[in-house]
Amino acid sequence: MEQRVDIVIVGARVAGASLAILLGQMGKRVLLIDKASFPSDTLSTHHLSHVHYLEKLGVREEVESTGLRKINRMRTYVGDSFVEGPRDFYTIIPKRSHLDDVLLTKACSNEGVELLESCTVKDLITDEQRVIGVEAVDKTGETKRIHASLVVGADGRHSFIAENVQAGKYGFHSPQRPVFYGYYHGIEPLTEPTTEIFLNEGRIGFLFPMEPGIDCLGLEVHSEEFKEMVKNSHKFKEIYQSFYGMEKRLQRASLQGKIVGTPGVPNFFREPAGEGWALIGDAAHSKDPSTGLGINDAFMQSFLLAEAIQKHDEGRSWDHVMAEFKQKRDEQLEPGYRLTLDYIQSMRPWSRDEKALFQAMAANPMVWNKIVPHLPDLLKEHSSSLPELYGSVEWEAKNFGFGRNENTFIE
Numbered sequence: 001m002e003q004r005v006d007i008v009i010v011g012a013r014v015a016g017a018s019l020a021i022l023l024g025q026m027g028k029r030v031l032l033i034d035k036a037s038f039p040s041d042t043l044s045t046h047h048l049s050h051v052h053y054l055e056k057l058g059v060r061e062e063v064e065s066t067g068l069r070k071i072n073r074m075r076t077y078v079g080d081s082f083v084e085g086p087r088d089f090y091t092i093i094p095k096r097s098h099l100d101d102v103l104l105t106k107a108c109s110n111e112g113v114e115l116l117e118s119c120t121v122k123d124l125i126t127d128e129q130r131v132i133g134v135e136a137v138d139k140t141g142e143t144k145r146i147h148a149s150l151v152v153g154a155d156g157r158h159s160f161i162a163e164n165v166q167a168g169k170y171g172f173h174s175p176q177r178p179v180f181y182g183y184y185h186g187i188e189p190l191t192e193p194t195t196e197i198f199l200n201e202g203r204i205g206f207l208f209p210m211e212p213g214i215d216c217l218g219l220e221v222h223s224e225e226f227k228e229m230v231k232n233s234h235k236f237k238e239i240y241q242s243f244y245g246m247e248k249r250l251q252r253a254s255l256q257g258k259i260v261g262t263p264g265v266p267n268f269f270r271e272p273a274g275e276g277w278a279l280i281g282d283a284a285h286s287k288d289p290s291t292g293l294g295i296n297d298a299f300m301q302s303f304l305l306a307e308a309i310q311k312h313d314e315g316r317s318w319d320h321v322m323a324e325f326k327q328k329r330d331e332q333l334e335p336g337y338r339l340t341l342d343y344i345q346s347m348r349p350w351s352r353d354e355k356a357l358f359q360a361m362a363a364n365p366m367v368w369n370k371i372v373p374h375l376p377d378l379l380k381e382h383s384s385s386l387p388e389l390y391g392s393v394e395w396e397a398k399n400f401g402f403g404r405n406e407n408t409f410i411e
């Protein structure tokens with residue numbers, strides 16, 4: 001079968017489906033192809049902090065309609081102590097089967113957008129150096145040849161499109177840490193929905209409240225622990241029970257389904273465009289999930305690519321709009337990339353003295369009375385090689401009133 005569209009998008013999850021929504025709204029004829037069928041899950045937890053992207057894509061209400069809790073607080077544990085505070089905007093934890101399906105339904109509600117599911121792209125169609133389409137095989141074994149002005153690889157970090165166009169990689173760091181997660185019913189909740197992060201023994205635990213009564217528990221462990229975690233299904237819960245308060249909170253909880261995981265996620269950028277092709281989402285940029293940014297980043301790249309395509313339609317050269325796309329993409333992704341790499345590379349067990357002193361300080365209000373005014377300077381000084389850490393704190397603090405004139409509201 002032969003078909004012609006404006007744009008083929010390979011991969012129909014957060015990157016591909018969000019781009020299809022935007023291109024559909026621009027009046028493009030778009031074919032989304034995915035080897036998966038939908039709704040379906042993929043290996044990913046669901047921390048989604050930039051909810052404004054859902055609003056801009058017109059799907060926020062639908063994504064939240066399953067009763068997702070709006071999480072306004074974050075708590076970080078160090079040993080048996082913790083610090084907790086509000087976030088400037090709420091986070092949600094939608095299951096990927098739901099999120100991806102809502103995005104796809106929205107995309108396909110556009111007349112010009114069509115989805116081919118259970119269909120695997122096996123080859124590129126080229127004309128000399130230029131990509132001009134794809135060849136795909138559906139579940140009946142039929143081969144489809146689809147011609148398009150642009151082929152977008154939104155096909156994940158092992159991207160077939162990227163491999164075949166030989167998109168160059170840069171900023172590469174090998175996978176550092178295995179990640180596991182599972183869904184639990186009945187964990188004793190905190191009074192307010194709160195993302196909980198446990199920094200313990202060089203591991204990172206994350207508790208994501210989803211809907212009432214259901215939480216996603218995740219765990220990043222040391223690379224040498226991977227095999228044992230896979231062999232021993234109780235290890236995950238055992239480690240969780242060692243986190244402060246969790247033995248009791250897990251007493252009435254039950255695991256739904258299985259614990260799943262990966263030995264690690266590679267960290268890299270890929271060249272995002274060439275003649276007749278472009279890459280978005282994990283295909284273009286992949287990183288360790290400990291900072292929970294992959295879904296936001298996929299949306300951000302879709303918006304940038306749609307903007308670039310619009311400019312090209314208005315007459316700007318492809319090379320020019322793609323150079324600008326790459327520059328804006330890297331500017332926006334690099335701070336989060338550096339923060340993520342630093343986070344996972346500097347993670348280690350606390351020494352006994354560090355932990356003991358932190359615990360003693362955490363419980364002492366006189367210490368906090370003395371130290372709060374100096375915390376920003378301490379952070380700046382101790383992260384001088386990572387200025388984006390202080391920058392991100394200051395940026396969020398502005399939403400809590402930082403930098404506003406203290407006397408504004410005083411009569």
Ligand SMILES: Cc1cc2nc3c(=O)[nH]c(=O)nc-3n(C[C@H](O)[C@H](O)[C@H](O)COP(=O)(O)OP(=O)(O)OC[C@H]3O[C@@H](n4cnc5c(N)ncnc54)[C@H](O)[C@@H]3O)c2cc1C
Pocket residue numbers: 010011012013014015016033034035036042043044045046047048119120121122154155156157159160179180261262265280281282283289292293294295296298
């Ligand atoms: C363990 C783990 C936890 C994570 N937790 C979070 C989190 O809490 N928050 C967050 O923001 N991010 C998280 N991430 C990252 C997040 O999952 C990714 O950034 C995100 O899924 C990228 O979306 P994507 O659409 O680019 O690719 P994907 O979600 O990987 O989708 C790619 C699609 O392409 C299809 N495909 C691939 N090859 C072909 C082909 N040849 N033909 C047809 N179809 C093809 C696949 O079937 C798939 O559906 C996590 C990742 C992992 C591994």
